[in-house]
Amino acid sequence: MTRMPVSLPQQTGAFKTMRRDAWYVQPVAVFLGLLFFVVYSTWAAFQGEYYFHDHYLSPFYAPTLWDAPGVDSGHSWFGPWPTWMPAWVPASPALFILWAPGLFRFTCYYYRGAYYKSFWADPVSCSVGEPRKSYWGERWFPLILQNLHRYFLYVALLFIFILSYDAFLGLWHTNEATGETEFGVGIGTIVLTVNAILLAGYTLGCHSLRHLVGGKCDSVSNAPMGKKTYDCVSCLNSRHMLFAWMSLFWVGFADFYVRMCAMGVWTDWRLF
Numbered sequence: 001m002t003r004m005p006v007s008l009p010q011q012t013g014a015f016k017t018m019r020r021d022a023w024y025v026q027p028v029a030v031f032l033g034l035l036f037f038v039v040y041s042t043w044a045a046f047q048g049e050y051y052f053h054d055h056y057l058s059p060f061y062a063p064t065l066w067d068a069p070g071v072d073s074g075h076s077w078f079g080p081w082p083t084w085m086p087a088w089v090p091a092s093p094a095l096f097i098l099w100a101p102g103l104f105r106f107t108c109y110y111y112r113g114a115y116y117k118s119f120w121a122d123p124v125s126c127s128v129g130e131p132r133k134s135y136w137g138e139r140w141f142p143l144i145l146q147n148l149h150r151y152f153l154y155v156a157l158l159f160i161f162i163l164s165y166d167a168f169l170g171l172w173h174t175n176e177a178t179g180e181t182e183f184g185v186g187i188g189t190i191v192l193t194v195n196a197i198l199l200a201g202y203t204l205g206c207h208s209l210r211h212l213v214g215g216k217c218d219s220v221s222n223a224p225m226g227k228k229t230y231d232c233v234s235c236l237n238s239r240h241m242l243f244a245w246m247s248l249f250w251v252g253f254a255d256f257y258v259r260m261c262a263m264g265v266w267t268d269w270r271l272f
């Protein structure tokens with residue numbers, strides 16, 4: 001059979017396309033969503049205050065290795081701000097831990113595809129012209145570092161336990177009249193619990209985890225447990241984008257909720 005090359009009509013040049021649909025809506029929405037989150041989370045991480053309210057702890061500050069200077073949150077693993085800490089270190093506990101979930105998300109396969117398109121238009125969308133001619137790929141420095149994602153996964157799995165424990169702590173409240181600690185569910189308890197669930201849904205649907213539990217080879221493991229766990233992770237993986245956005249929005253909201261309660265702007269309603 002003779003094969004004939006067929007050339008499709010196309011427009012070349014940055015952002016040129018023959019598409020008639022609103023292809024730019026998604027990259028612009030992703031750009032704005034990610035930008036908003038990065039700005040807010042950076043601002044919140046540098047605050048070093050209003051990161052806890054009663055037994056609630058903001059997920060941006062979990063785990064709290066050391067409390068901020070002059071603060072006793074009751075959540076600190078190693079006590080107060082160390083005296084040996086150099087003066088140039090910003091006095092915020094969030095800065096010690098946020099690198100882990102931050103790099104996990106930054107190197108996530110979904111987010112890579114999203115910010116490659118929306119932040120540096122590479123490519124901005126299917127069959128839309130790119131502003132550059134070279135192709136970097138992920139086999140060379142610096143993008144080859146994206147492959148560290150599989151190692152950040154182990155740290156991210158730890159964070160599921162830490163944030164679940166913090167949600168559990170949110171079941172206890174201080175009775176303002178008696179000073180006693182009592183069991184109960186407040187809006188904050190629900191906010192922190194949903195945060196842990198969404199984070200688990202996002203992390204347990206990770207492509208690297210799917211590869212890890214599926215047998216680590218180019219074919220799926222035949223072991224019964226291997227196949228079962230592979231199918232479970234695949235189920236979450238098929239909704240990975242959804243969990244990525246929901247967990248991103250909710251973790252920011254959880255910090256905002258705790259912050260508002262700590263500042264006395266919002267009251268944490270108790271359901272019982």
Ligand code: FES
Nearest residue numbers: 108109110206207
């Ligand atoms: Fe998205 Fe691993 S691929 S979290």
